[in-house]
Amino acid sequence: MLQPGQYLKQRPHFVVEAEIGGGGFGVTFKAKHRDLNFPVVIKTPNSRLQKDANYPKYVKGFRKEGRILAEITQNHHPNIVRIIDFFEEDNLPCLVMDFVKGENLYNLIQEKGILSEKVAIDYITQIAQALSICHQQGIIHRDAHPGNMILRANSNTVVLIDFGLAGNVNSQSINQNGNLAFAPWEQMLETEKLPTLDIYTLAASLFYLVTGDTPISSLARKMTNRALIEPKELTSRISEKLNYAIIKGLELEPQNRPQTMQEWVSLFPGVGDDEVELKSDVGMDYRKLRDLLKAGRWKEADKETERVMLAVANREKEGWLDVEHIDNFPCADLRTIDQLWVKYSNGKFGFSVQKRIYQGYGGTREYNEEIWRQFGDTVGWREGGSWLYYSDVTYDIKAPEGHLPNTPLLNSRCYGVVFMNCFVWGCLPSRRDL
Template identity: 50%
Template sequence: MIIWQPGQQINNGRFIIQSILGTGGFGITYKALEPSTGKLYAIKTLNSTMQLREDFGDQQVKFINEALTIKGFDHKYILKVYEVIQEGQLFGVVMEYIDGVTLFKYVQNKGQLSENEALLYIDQIGQALEYIHNKGQLHRDIKPENILLRQNKQEAVLIDFGLTRSLATKSMTNALTEGFAPIEQYRRKGNFGPHTDVYALAATLYYLLTANGLKQEGEICPVPAVNRKYDDEPLPEPKHYNSRISQRVNNAILQGMEIEPEKRTATVFKFRESLGLVSSGNPGEVELKSAVGMDYTRLRDLLKAGKWKEADEETARVMLAVAKREKESWLDVKDIDNFPCADLRTIDQLWVKYSNGKFGFSVQKRIYQSFGGTREYNSGIWDKFGDKVGWRKGGYWLYYNNITDDKKAPETEGHLPFRGCKGGLGGCWGDFYGVSSLASRLVNCNI
């Protein structure tokens, strides 16, 4: 049995073990330092229980094959896997180290989350699951313990793939998590599919919104699927524990946690749609919704053609029109705080879609919050944001005419949209108050 100890050098001295980050049903994860670069990594191996099994060799091959599958994943809400290393008879998977706390511990410390915050994390993990499913894989162990929140950021990352399997695999999974595992994981021949992860994602949202109520009634998780199926134990609706949950979200959770797969929400996209996180219709098209009847056809066409500067100016035009501020030609904080969510979502989705995720208000929000940005002014954070999105060069803020043109697409993530009104430095949202207010409004709108 091999357990690496703090201070131990592995892989010919390339890494030094710092501590144990955690253990699970299959693996043990270590924090490790690479002295040559000063970088920290997480390294996962099979744990002592697995090492003592007679089929340890076969299990280790399976473990490495799954790691190689995950290594091919490239998504901002999925933990990055870099490589496989060997130390004696034990193989380790070198992964991104994230300084943060699991969603489970976060809720334990903070208490149940607001609907807006819970939906933010569920939407992020939902996007990660859609990416996994599109690659023909299932996760099969979605739960708060397997979701990590980056420190000082509202960003969730899926961190544990111990049960990841191909969609084609129909055999029983030997390990599961009570309260979050669907009924098919208890069966010898389960009807697995995207709906399997939908159940666990819905159960995770159930927990995030009801943790206080569950605790008061002596429960630690939603009623296990096997109890509901074979003991006729009912699943209380989420509003039973938290009356502030909206009816839409309450119903979406219950539909996502239907016992039988055939009755359950079929895909993660449909689940996100039922929560109001994505537009209905063809997931490949952006529905041009507006709460005030604004026509976004021209903005869509400009973005589709890659006419970035014209699209930026059209964004300014439609936003001023929506807010009825054409005469003033600028938006103040109150205008942004009250900007219709439907319109903000449409504008953002158009930018995100036609830039392949490079541009958009939600991209800027993620970058701004990644530096710890809030509504309170912080010159250091604001300068870092400006440097990151290319609004500053050489320590100086750029004027609008120097920001972009249509000769080539800007390379910097989050560079656009920028212009919010006529003239001046930054425009209506290209300044601290615009960006900070937009970030806050996006959170409130679940964008």
């Protein structure tokens, strides 16, 4: 391990000043460039790892991810700490980063109190956008809690620091727990790390910024069935939309959370508040559907959805859609319908919401009875092991996530799941009573 006062043989212009942080993956030190007199941070693997059988693999991952982060930050991304050097000191990998002067958000809340909704959203959105770039490069932060978010001095810019580099390497020597108040339960498992891990941690961080408290740990919720206390129960001034965004990010099971940072951020107040562009490849007018959804008239909106979809597919006479017409349904129209439902339900209803839930159970285009039943149970189309009749649909925002739209467009021969072959938004058929 590096020691305070140590001059580095491989980089003699650096002198180690003090250890400033440590975790399951690595230890960080503050150091100084002796000639230029500017501070840096040096991160090394945790000493416990050096005796681990997987240590060579860890070093390889540490170096690889450090290189990727260096590429991401070479243009000085404002919200990710910049990587400036990499070397090995007596076989100890050393990653050199900028020293960010400022205060971390955890201490900021402790000292000055909770943030306004607007400021908290601004800070978390900055970090979410930075993480989105990292996710595209295959890097999961694994520890994006307020203690690792620095509000740069004399600015409103938040910088994400201390990546849990090479955390995907399975090792008994690595403490997988991290900060339990902000960590999803699956982080403790030796499984592939996904963006949903960072989404949970950011949602817990946003919870903390606006309430001054931390959510009940995911492990306690998982093991003892403790219920999540919603942020609005702690701070009544939080808007319904922000409250919903936080609890969606804190969903216990990763498949029930938004799957990307963009999807999660779209739930924030003020994000996506612009009107949905009513695009159509066939000239369909979606203003009535928009107005019904905007007014929360869910049953009428469900009927209007059925009407416009039949009209777009030129199937008014038949009154249902078959596989051919689903597969060839115009993409622009499908997206418009979906975006309207998602927007005016605050992300609770819509074809894309249904698709996410269905795929979370491993669903594909091929019909699987067990998966279809699980999906039906989750979205509230089944009760007590039996499918509901269409007349029993719940037309209320309090209905289960993905419950709407539920218009019976499909012929009984197509009661499985069919996705659009030309667009990323999924179209799940509503169940037709058989």
